Amino acid sequence: MSWYEKSKRHSVHLLSNSLVKGLTKQPETGMGYQTCFVRLNNGKEYSRVHVANCSVITDINGLLKIPFSISEINMIAVASKDTAVLPENWDVVKECSGRQCCPKWKLWSGANDWETGVTLMAVVFGRDGGPGEKRLWVEVDNSQFSTANNNDQPKEVLEEVQTWGKKAVDTWVKVTERIFKTIEKDDWEASICDAFKDALKDDEMKPFVSKWGIDVLEWISDK
Numbered sequence: 001m002s003w004y005e006k007s008k009r010h011s012v013h014l015l016s017n018s019l020v021k022g023l024t025k026q027p028e029t030g031m032g033y034q035t036c037f038v039r040l041n042n043g044k045e046y047s048r049v050h051v052a053n054c055s056v057i058t059d060i061n062g063l064l065k066i067p068f069s070i071s072e073i074n075m076i077a078v079a080s081k082d083t084a085v086l087p088e089n090w091d092v093v094k095e096c097s098g099r100q101c102c103p104k105w106k107l108w109s110g111a112n113d114w115e116t117g118v119t120l121m122a123v124v125f126g127r128d129g130g131p132g133e134k135r136l137w138v139e140v141d142n143s144q145f146s147t148a149n150n151n152d153q154p155k156e157v158l159e160e161v162q163t164w165g166k167k168a169v170d171t172w173v174k175v176t177e178r179i180f181k182t183i184e185k186d187d188w189e190a191s192i193c194d195a196f197k198d199a200l201k202d203d204e205m206k207p208f209v210s211k212w213g214i215d216v217l218e219w220i221s222d223k
Helices: 003-009 017-023 155-180 188-199
Strands: 033-040 045-052 056-060 073-078 089-096 105-111 120-125 133-140 209-217
Touching (some): 017 073, 089 155, 120 155, 120 188, 133 155, 133 188
């Protein structure tokens, strides 16, 4: 079934003219569709949002029921093909508001409802929703816990997984701050990005890293 046919069989979510106009200038993910990020007015964000013909939301990561209305959309951005899938629970856990000794960044982390601890982390540099927003994401390695995705396990096991996820977040920030103090800072934003990236290769951080990537998002505002 084509993306357009799928949209006709379910509630049609037609994007506003300003979003359609912006998407027509962005590349297609596949024939006739784009895979996008959507950010709502309340700050909640969805990934793997499929848009047909630059104009119709057909599904979100395969789910045909769209959990928001068009009027709630604040911005939309086309994702790269290997971008991370954001979990259901996704919140800012640490941030630097930007000062003389450190550029602005926000660190997000979370997991899906059926998961325990932290399964994904991502740091966003510069202004959220700005042109060319850069996002460095990391899938947390929970492989040592065979029960990491099973909330029916004993309380002590779940607490161990949760502690591991919190330690992953804290260690990433700690190692990054150590590296940032030692590198050249000709471009402050590029320097903090390099520091977060180099931290992933540090021996102290390696146990927490399953895989990582960088997305650059060109947000289109519905204004």
